[in-house]
Amino acid sequence: MAARIFQIPKNALQSGKARTGTWMLEFVPAEAKTPDPLTGWAGSGDTLEQIKLGFPSEAAARAYAERNGIAYNVVPTPPKTLKLQAYADNFR
Template sequence: MKRRNTHRLSLDAVCCRTAQVNMASSMSFFSLSRMIYLNSVTKIFVNPARSICTSGWRLAEQQGQGSQLITVDEKLDITTLTGVPEEHIKTRKVRIFVPARNAMQSGVKNTQKWKMDFDTRERWENPLMGWASTADPLSNMVLTFSTKEDAIAFVEKNGWSYDIAEKRVPKPRVKSYGANFSWDKRTRRSAK
């Protein structure tokens, strides 16, 4: 007897849950039918599966068909728009450089991009783990640029002062296979 009552209670719970799902689907159907009715009254078709904001994009696309890009010759300063605190704008110094070749690489592939990093601020050692800690959010950020001019434009746009470390171009050395066997040059090595 108890088993039937337990089964009956779980069946009631299932029926109640099904009723909740049916009610939610009918409410969404009601709102959809209301939206379709409003569209038919105002003679504007809105696809309910799409977002309404695409109409603004289409309007901008139609207006931009015959127009050209607008270029501004004056220097842009976006420091007021970025939301960065003033202490990180006025007191920061940026270094623009080309990274040196890694000792483990023979080519110069990773030395062609310009990088920008910030000066290091106060750091301290965590007494529990021994990790280096800092309160500076910009100290570990390194940005990469394809040209030096792009990096300078970005730094000036953000209002930071900067230093540029010029790119070092290695002098090509004259190498020839015959120089290994000449007696008057110090390139010959003994076999001992």
């Protein structure tokens, strides 16, 4: 049973930063998804894939994983880059 811990990134369609400070713990899929012969939908028998736990900090997520004996991998948050440009740059 392995999991990954990561911070929720800002959605490209949102301008605010709500819920971006939340850290998530998701379990790594134990088996590959296979198409259902009747409907064609992809699915598997792995029920842990449906569990997503939210934490206020990385330390809280790590403590939960260690307390419950879950092997985890922390995915670092990518650095934020700002593209600074002036309105006048549209007319050059």
